Amino acid sequence: MISIREYELAESLEQAHEMLLKNRFNTIIGGGAFLRLGSKRINKAIDLSKLGLDYIEEDEHEIRIGAMATLRQLEMSSALLENFSGTVAESVKHIVGVQLRNIVTVGGTVYSRYGFSDPITALLALETYVDLYKGGRMSLDEFLEKGSPRDILTQVVIKKSMEKASFKMLRNSSGDYAIINACVAVKNGSIRIAAGARPARAKLAAAASEFISGRELSEENIEKAAQMAAEELDFGSNMRASADYRRQMCRVLVKRALMEV
Numbered sequence: 001m002i003s004i005r006e007y008e009l010a011e012s013l014e015q016a017h018e019m020l021l022k023n024r025f026n027t028i029i030g031g032g033a034f035l036r037l038g039s040k041r042i043n044k045a046i047d048l049s050k051l052g053l054d055y056i057e058e059d060e061h062e063i064r065i066g067a068m069a070t071l072r073q074l075e076m077s078s079a080l081l082e083n084f085s086g087t088v089a090e091s092v093k094h095i096v097g098v099q100l101r102n103i104v105t106v107g108g109t110v111y112s113r114y115g116f117s118d119p120i121t122a123l124l125a126l127e128t129y130v131d132l133y134k135g136g137r138m139s140l141d142e143f144l145e146k147g148s149p150r151d152i153l154t155q156v157v158i159k160k161s162m163e164k165a166s167f168k169m170l171r172n173s174s175g176d177y178a179i180i181n182a183c184v185a186v187k188n189g190s191i192r193i194a195a196g197a198r199p200a201r202a203k204l205a206a207a208a209s210e211f212i213s214g215r216e217l218s219e220e221n222i223e224k225a226a227q228m229a230a231e232e233l234d235f236g237s238n239m240r241a242s243a244d245y246r247r248q249m250c251r252v253l254v255k256r257a258l259m260e261v
């Protein structure tokens with residue numbers, strides 16, 4: 001069970017960040033859904049709900065998603081349904097249920113870089129950036145590698161550089177975490193392949209992406225790219241599946257996703 005000594009509704013990002021740095025047990029809360037599963041002792045819970053960060057905005061070049069937007073907003077957003085073949089919406093719609101998705105936030109999901117995350121894999125295949133209050137803008141790829149400790153994620157920005165995409169995942173049962181997930185995105189022959197829930201966090205399959213980019217999406221090339229992705233990524237074992245099973249299923253999911261773009 002978590003315990004929270006004090007709670008504060010931040011008036012500005014600057015104030016929230018100052019509070020965060022004041023004490024190492026001060027913590028930003030998003031939806032609080034994951035925090036409450038743990039046993040953390042929080043000195044001060046810092047709530048960003050008053051800062052207007054629950055938006056999804058679209059212009060000609062990009063879609064900007066505020067940190068306090070919920071996964072349900074991702075699922076229902078016309079901007080996300082109409083772009084990237086609706087892949088971002090597709091990646092969240094199997095997560096537990098509508099009640100949970102109405103609570104959990106994009107900021108809490110992306111900042112935490114959870115290995116099991118479905119939306120992170122979809123965002124990674126697209127051209128996505130994160131805006132951090134102190135760390136500034138960095139590509140999601142770089143953020144997943146490095147993180148940005150004691151910072152606040154303010155928004156996620158998806159460039160409209162990919163026109164088609166496909167997200168695939170495998171679960172033992174509905175509501176459980178994915179055993180493996182994968183996403184493929186494409187524009188003008190340029191292809192990005194990402195896989196997550198390995199169970200480590202999502203990663204781009206760089207060599208497979210390079211191989212298939214610009215090549216005809218023939219059965220043979222798709223088969224080879226899927227095999228390359230499964231070979232170049234690392235997989236681990238846990239209670240849900242073995243590393244070997246994950247590798248085999250990654251190949252299958254990447255192949256299916258490539259067949260759809």
Ligand SMILES: Cc1cc2nc3c(=O)[nH]c(=O)nc-3n(C[C@H](O)[C@H](O)[C@H](O)COP(=O)(O)OP(=O)(O)OC[C@H]3O[C@@H](n4cnc5c(N)ncnc54)[C@H](O)[C@@H]3O)c2cc1C
Binds near residue numbers: 094178
């Ligand atoms: C029972 C359950 C099952 C789930 N199953 C899945 C699943 O199958 N697939 C999947 O992808 N996800 C799953 N999730 C995860 C969920 O989608 C969210 O990723 C998760 O709950 C975190 O979102 P939150 O808003 O609740 O964050 P919180 O619990 O509020 O916060 C999580 C962490 O992020 C930090 N944080 C929050 N917001 C910010 C911010 N803006 N800037 C910096 N730090 C911040 C907090 O300090 C905390 O450390 C599951 C969650 C639960 C509770």
